[in-house]
Amino acid sequence: MKKEAMVDRFGRTIRYVRLSVTDRCDFRCVYCMSEEMTFLPRQQVLTLEEIGQVAQAFVDLGVEHIRLTGGEPLVRRDVDSLVSQLGHLKSVSGLRDLSMTTNGSQLPKWADTLQAGGLDRLNISLDSLDPERFTRITRTGQLQQVIEGIDAAKSAGFERIKLNAVIMKGRNDDEVVDLVRFARSREIDISFIEEMPLGHISDHGRDETFCSSDEVRAMIEQQYELLPCGEVTGGPSRYYRFADEHASRIGFISPHSHNFCGDCNRVRVTVEGRLLLCLGNEHSVDLRQVLRDYPGDQERLKQTIVEAMDLKPERHHFTTDGDVQIVRFMNATGG
Numbered sequence: 055m056k057k058e059a060m061v062d063r064f065g066r067t068i069r070y071v072r073l074s075v076t077d078r079c080d081f082r083c084v085y086c087m088s089e090e091m092t093f094l095p096r097q098q099v100l101t102l103e104e105i106g107q108v109a110q111a112f113v114d115l116g117v118e119h120i121r122l123t124g125g126e127p128l129v130r131r132d133v134d135s136l137v138s139q140l141g142h143l144k145s146v147s148g149l150r151d152l153s154m155t156t157n158g159s160q161l162p163k164w165a166d167t168l169q170a171g172g173l174d175r176l177n178i179s180l181d182s183l184d185p186e187r188f189t190r191i192t193r194t195g196q197l198q199q200v201i202e203g204i205d206a207a208k209s210a211g212f213e214r215i216k217l218n219a220v221i222m223k224g225r226n227d228d229e230v231v232d233l234v235r236f237a238r239s240r241e242i243d244i245s246f247i248e249e250m251p252l253g254h255i256s257d258h259g260r261d262e263t264f265c266s267s268d269e270v271r272a273m274i275e276q277q278y279e280l281l282p283c284g285e286v287t288g289g290p291s292r293y294y295r296f297a298d299e300h301a302s303r304i305g306f307i308s309p310h311s312h313n314f315c316g317d318c319n320r321v322r323v324t325v326e327g328r329l330l331l332c333l334g335n336e337h338s339v340d341l342r343q344v345l346r347d348y349p350g351d352q353e354r355l356k357q358t359i360v361e362a363m364d365l366k367p368e369r370h371h372f373t374t375d376g377d378v379q380i381v382r383f384m385n386a387t388g389g
């Protein structure tokens with residue numbers, strides 16, 4: 055099958071796949087999960103070997119960037135072996151960039167191993183620098199552990215580390231500049247994210263806490279002069295740099311206020327093996343069935359993936375009025 059096979063109906067070429075390795079997590083972030091969550095039983099979850107087969111199929115079809123996510127990828131047992139296996143794809147196939155999004159809590163233990171295994175980039179979530187508030191937002195997380203994780207990632211020598219902060223009015227919007235200062239102190243990037251309405255959460259009304267990227271940028275610009283970066287990364291973040299030429303960059307992920315679906319280059323595979331063609335829609339194809347009904351048949355797997363591209367919708371239809379159109383939670387999505 056040809057490498058240029060993955061083009062959708064809107065002319066967008068898919069070169070990026072986000073693979074969820076678990077729906078489980080040691081945190082319960084208020085915007086991501088409800089307090090009481092049930093997780094998938096083991097037999098419904100792809101094995102690491104199956105995830106490897108899916109990754110290989112995508113790379114054969116022209117995918118250049120794989121991001122491992124979840125849930126919390128570092129709570130999946132033996133995830134380091136998956137990282138090494140995918141790291142190897144960079145030398146034998148067309149994979150160019152292997153990355154992970156993590157809450158950072160397990161990084162003190164894993165950072166060196168992941169770096170040695172071929173992981174290129176890490177995105178680490180950090181919504182507050184206040185220990186009590188951090189625990190309120192994550193419900194179970196300890197700030198100190200995550201800061202140690204960020205520092206472990208720095209020491210391990212990752213070429214790029216980016217923090218992610220979901221900004222909620224009245225919850226953590228007063229910390230925007232402090233978070234920027236923290237990123238600058240570590241010489242790492244930071245992206246500010248507009249909350250998306252996935253799953254019914256009980257903690258807050260998403261309409262009440264919505265904080266647009268323009269508002270966040272205005273807060274930062276009271277302290278720092280920002281210049282547009284011009285760099286197109288293939289991801290949803292739109293980056294700015296500091297006029298004082300500091301190495302950190304500031305990104306804004308603005309699904310509500312600056313829709314980026316026109317440039318979408320990505321699909322996701324949930325840990326159940328559901329090829330999800332868009333984060334904000336339910337169009338999907340069951341890859342687990344193909345993997346289990348036709349073990350080892352990579353051609354059939356690739357054919358199924360290519361045919362699925364016709365199902366990719368043009369865009370999401372999220373609104374900020376608190377309406378949840380997607381009942382699927384972010385942790386079950388590979389967000």
Ligand SMILES: Nc1nc2c(ncn2[C@@H]2O[C@H](COP(=O)(O)OP(=O)(O)OP(=O)(O)O)[C@@H](O)[C@H]2O)c(=O)[nH]1
Pocket residue numbers: 121123153155177218245247287288289290291307309318320333334370389
């Ligand atoms: N609407 C939408 N949001 C996305 C998409 N990809 C990532 N996000 C959101 O962007 C935020 C940060 O995601 P990350 O996992 O750090 O990935 P990223 O910023 O795309 O990272 P890069 O791979 O470096 O571009 C999360 O809240 C994601 O849910 C997407 O395709 N659509």
Ligand SMILES: C[S@@+](CC[C@H](N)C(=O)[O-])C[C@H]1O[C@@H](n2cnc3c(N)ncnc32)[C@H](O)[C@@H]1O
Pocket residue numbers: 079085086123124125126127155156157177178179218219220247248249250251252384385388389
């Ligand atoms: C679902 S988490 C999975 C990876 C890892 N557990 C972590 O937190 O980084 C990936 C990213 O999605 C973000 N996220 C989760 N729920 C979100 C929501 N409802 N809207 C916007 N971003 C969300 C998190 O802040 C995190 O940066």
Ligand code: SF4
Pocket residue numbers: 079080081082083086087124125126156157179384385
């Ligand atoms: S955002 Fe990440 S760390 Fe927080 S609950 Fe969701 S999966 Fe876990």
Ligand code: SF4
Pocket residue numbers: 314315316318319320331332333334335367368369370
């Ligand atoms: S919402 Fe869907 S179409 Fe838009 S960028 Fe995300 S995955 Fe792509």
